[in-house]
Amino acid sequence: LHFYYVSWLKPERIRRKLRLQGIAGPPPAFLHGNLKDVKRFLMEEKERREEGEETIRHDYASIIFPHFEQWRKEYGPIFLYTMGNVPMLHVSQAELVKEMNLCKSLDLGKATYLKKTHEPLFGHGILKSNGELWAYQRRIIAPEFFMGKVKGMVDLMVDSAIPMLETWEGRIENGGGRTEIKIDEDLKTYSADVISRASFGSSYSKGKQIFMKLYELKKAVSKPNLLVEITGIRHIPTRRNREVWRLNKEIRSLILQVVKDGGVNEGHCMPEKNFLQAILHNASVAGNGCSTDNAEDFVVDNCKTIYFAGHETTAVSTAWCLLLLAMHQEWQDRARAEVSELCGGNPPDTHSLLKMKTLAMVIQEALRLYPPGPVVAREALQDLKLGGIQLPKGINIFIPVPTMHQDPNSWGPDAFEFKPERFKNGVIGACRVPQMYMPFGAGPRTCLGQNFAMIELKIVLALILQKFRFDLSMNYRHSPKLRLIVEPEFGVDLIMTKVELNLVD
Numbered sequence: 190l191h192f193y194y195v196s197w198l199k200p201e202r203i204r205r206k207l208r209l210q211g212i213a214g215p216p217p218a219f220l221h222g223n224l225k226d227v228k229r230f231l232m233e234e235k236e237r238r239e240e241g242e243e244t245i246r247h248d249y250a251s252i253i254f255p256h257f258e259q260w261r262k263e264y265g266p267i268f269l270y271t272m273g274n275v276p277m278l279h280v281s282q283a284e285l286v287k288e289m290n291l292c293k294s295l296d297l298g299k300a301t302y303l304k305k306t307h308e309p310l311f312g313h314g315i316l317k318s319n320g321e322l323w324a325y326q327r328r329i330i331a332p333e334f335f336m337g338k339v340k341g342m343v344d345l346m347v348d349s350a351i352p353m354l355e356t357w358e359g360r361i362e363n364g365g366g367r368t369e370i371k372i373d374e375d376l377k378t379y380s381a382d383v384i385s386r387a388s389f390g391s392s393y394s395k396g397k398q399i400f401m402k403l404y405e406l407k408k409a410v411s412k413p414n415l416l417v418e419i420t421g422i423r424h425i426p427t428r429r430n431r432e433v434w435r436l437n438k439e440i441r442s443l444i445l446q447v448v449k450d451g452g453v454n455e456g457h458c459m460p461e462k463n464f465l466q467a468i469l470h471n472a473s474v475a476g477n478g479c480s481t482d483n484a485e486d487f488v489v490d491n492c493k494t495i496y497f498a499g500h501e502t503t504a505v506s507t508a509w510c511l512l513l514l515a516m517h518q519e520w521q522d523r524a525r526a527e528v529s530e531l532c533g534g535n536p537p538d539t540h541s542l543l544k545m546k547t548l549a550m551v552i553q554e555a556l557r558l559y560p561p562g563p564v565v566a567r568e569a570l571q572d573l574k575l576g577g578i579q580l581p582k583g584i585n586i587f588i589p590v591p592t593m594h595q596d597p598n599s600w601g602p603d604a605f606e607f608k609p610e611r612f613k614n615g616v617i618g619a620c621r622v623p624q625m626y627m628p629f630g631a632g633p634r635t636c637l638g639q640n641f642a643m644i645e646l647k648i649v650l651a652l653i654l655q656k657f658r659f660d661l662s663m664n665y666r667h668s669p670k671l672r673l674i675v676e677p678e679f680g681v682d683l684i685m686t687k688v689e690l691n692l693v694d
């Protein structure tokens with residue numbers, strides 16, 4: 190009876206409440222809901238792409254969400270579907286998205302159905318928690334990401350980029366002035382280095398060890414676990430589970446060790462107080478009766494969260510920016526001219542970064558066409574009303590970000606094209622409903638690392654533009670792929686030359 194209740198009756202009651210308000214959708218089947226339909230649409234889209242010509246189309250929603258595109262045609266911008274036993278409300282109507290974006294209620298939280306799957310990665314850290322626990326963590330952590338603090342990290346970000354730039358220079362020299370580089374792994378190493386320095390300060394080499402283990406943990410967790418989820422045997426010591434437990438134990442003790450030691454000064458360009466020390470300090474000032482165990486969990490879970498939330502997102506965004514700049518040489522030249530005017534031959538600093546308007550527009554446009562996070566997802570943790578719809582407790586709301594970012598009604602008929610100048614008057618000037626632009630999410634749960642990410646993106650792009658000129662290689666295959674985030678499936682291959690050589694030419 191319990192099985193029947195969980196797998197059918199409970200989701201059906203939620204669906205019924207929405208159907209009674211006139212919201213339709215594809216009919217769900219017992220146990221898998223619409224999962225089989227989704228698989229079929231994805232398979233058909235894959236076949237279509239394999240048969241068709243290989244062109245670079247920016248509308249990645251139709252590649253990773255072909256089912257949504259089809260259902261939107263049939264049922265309109267708000268419809269109901271079900272994944273397994275989880276009922277979902279797809280929302281891609283501008284006015285409702287705006288309402289959700291402005292909603293500050295703690296009753297609209299992060300999805301709980303993914304909690305168990307994601308727990309080994311994020312624990313009860315800020316990204317996945319809800320209610321008072323989330324509000325407390327946000328209060329403690331947010332001040333560390335204010336612009337004032339992020340500005341203090343410019344030097345460490347520049348420092349982190351040097352090994353990558355030197356490697357690329359070496360490869361170009363060895364290639365006789367020109368070489369092809371797959372940039373993705375180098376960019377990930379760079380952004381991991383930045384987060385590691387910011388989080389662990391002077392203990393940064395120990396931090397790198399921790400991050401290598403976190404990388405292994407992510408790989409271990411992403412091994413197939415559907416059976417585990419359905420039957421709840423994630424507590425049974427299978428090989429995968431034992432690996433996840435072992436890694437988590439090692440990571441926990443390494444993080445606590447670093448926090449306890451305070452660190453030995455091993456390098457330069459480090460913030461005065463590292464990020465972990467700072468949030469522990471804020472927590473002790475704020476109180477809330479954190480027992481030792483709670484304080485330890487708080488630091489461990491949020492250290493893991495910051496790594497997973499801030500490392501690949503920034504690296505993948507950089508890769509998308511470089512791809513678009515390689516495809517649009519006129520923007521590459523404009524951005525490079527701006528950087529050289531503001532910085533000369535020096536690395537960017539706080540002042541020059543804030544003046545880089547062209548680069549900011551390029552980044553905004555790249556995040557519009559290729560937002561790494563393809564959905565903003567929420568769950569109604571209690572019954573609540575939004576935009577005239579009574580949302581029953583337990584319904585998951587799914588906003589497809591690329592669809593919102595490329596809606597011609599709001600962005601104009603050129604919505605699918607790369608046109609950074611649309612942002613010359615900010616998001617307000619670019620889009621009819623500015624709340625539809627959400628590369629960093631929406632409402633009170635919006636990305637905490639937004640300032641950090643924008644500065645890091647500007648720095649790495651400025652440094653690359655100062656040193657290199659790049660074209661897209663013929664080997665590049667365009668295939669945005671949803672892993673945890675949306676990344677170029679086969680990487681980005683660029684033909685690189687040094688800027689000085691071209692100037693001499």
Ligand code: HEM
Nearest residue numbers: 316498499502503506562629630631634635636637638642
């Ligand atoms: C281009 C890079 C980045 C992108 C595109 C991005 C995107 C996002 C998105 C879409 C969310 C979810 C927001 C929502 O559900 O409404 C998020 C949350 C978050 N991000 Fe980022 N992020 C980036 C970089 C970073 C960095 C560098 C950090 C930290 C160093 C970071 C820390 C966080 C945290 C802590 C949250 C959780 C906020 C909360 O739930 O209160 N992110 N990010």
